[in-house]
Amino acid sequence: MDSARNNPVKRRLSIITLLVVVTSLLGIVSILEVARGVRFHESNIQHLGLTAQLTSQVHELEVRSTSDLSEIKSLLKEIRFEPESCVRSLNPLLLKGMQILGTAGVKDICERDLAELDKADGLLVQFETHQISRMDFVEEMDMIVSILHGHSFSFRPLI
Numbered sequence: 555m556d557s558a559r560n561n562p563v564k565r566r567l568s569i570i571t572l573l574v575v576v577t578s579l580l581g582i583v584s585i586l587e588v589a590r591g592v593r594f595h596e597s598n599i600q601h602l603g604l605t606a607q608l609t610s611q612v613h614e615l616e617v618r619s620t621s622d623l624s625e626i627k628s629l630l631k632e633i634r635f636e637p638e639s640c641v642r643s644l645n646p647l648l649l650k651g652m653q654i655l656g657t658a659g660v661k662d663i664c665e666r667d668l669a670e671l672d673k674a675d676g677l678l679v680q681f682e683t684h685q686i687s688r689m690d691f692v693e694e695m696d697m698i699v700s701i702l703h704g705h706s707f708s709f710r711p712l713i
Contacts (some may be wrong), residue, residue, distance in 0.1 A: 594640070594660070598709050601636045601667075604629055605702045612695045615688060623678060626695075630674055633702070637667035663705045670705075674698050 608629045615626075641664045644652075652658040674695060681691040 594709075597636045597640065598706055601633060601709075602703065602706045604633045604636075605699050605706070608633065609696070609699050612692055612699065616692055623682065627678065630671060630678075634668070634671050637664040637671070640664035641668070660709065663709050667702060667705050670698050670701050 608626065611626050611629060641661065644661050644664075649658060649661065652660065677686070677691055677694050677698070680686045681688070686694070
């Protein structure tokens with residue numbers, strides 16, 4: 555034992571081995587984080603596309619005589635999937651790392667999206683039960699979609 559401790563070659567090999575292991579682990583973590591970033595980016599693009607479709611559907615209500623809201627309901631459900639999966643994927647360790655990197659705002663944006671989508675669901679109920687007019691519904695939904703779009707643009711630099 556004493557000879558191994560005094561052998562400079564063995565000590566250096568141990569240090570080199572430790573450095574290789576640590577570097578490899580950091581490389582694996584980095585690859586996983588890049589993959590997560592790609593998923594966030596794809597999710598954000600999906601979010602933008604769906605909110606654009608929602609805008610079209612809401613504006614069609616201005617010219618349609620019927621109030622079929624099934625497509626709007628479906629789009630809201632699809633849009634909700636993105637921020638829900640975002641929040642679910644953020645574990646405490648990841649959030650700590652994101653705080654260090656200055657990207658922890660991702661969670662806040664996803665949570666604000668969910669709050670806006672809750673408002674949209676409430677508006678749908680009010681419109682279906684004739685508590686608000688078609689014009690008020692369209693105006694309020696426009697504001698919500700505008701906020702959701704803004705969140706997507708705020709999300710971009712963080713991912």
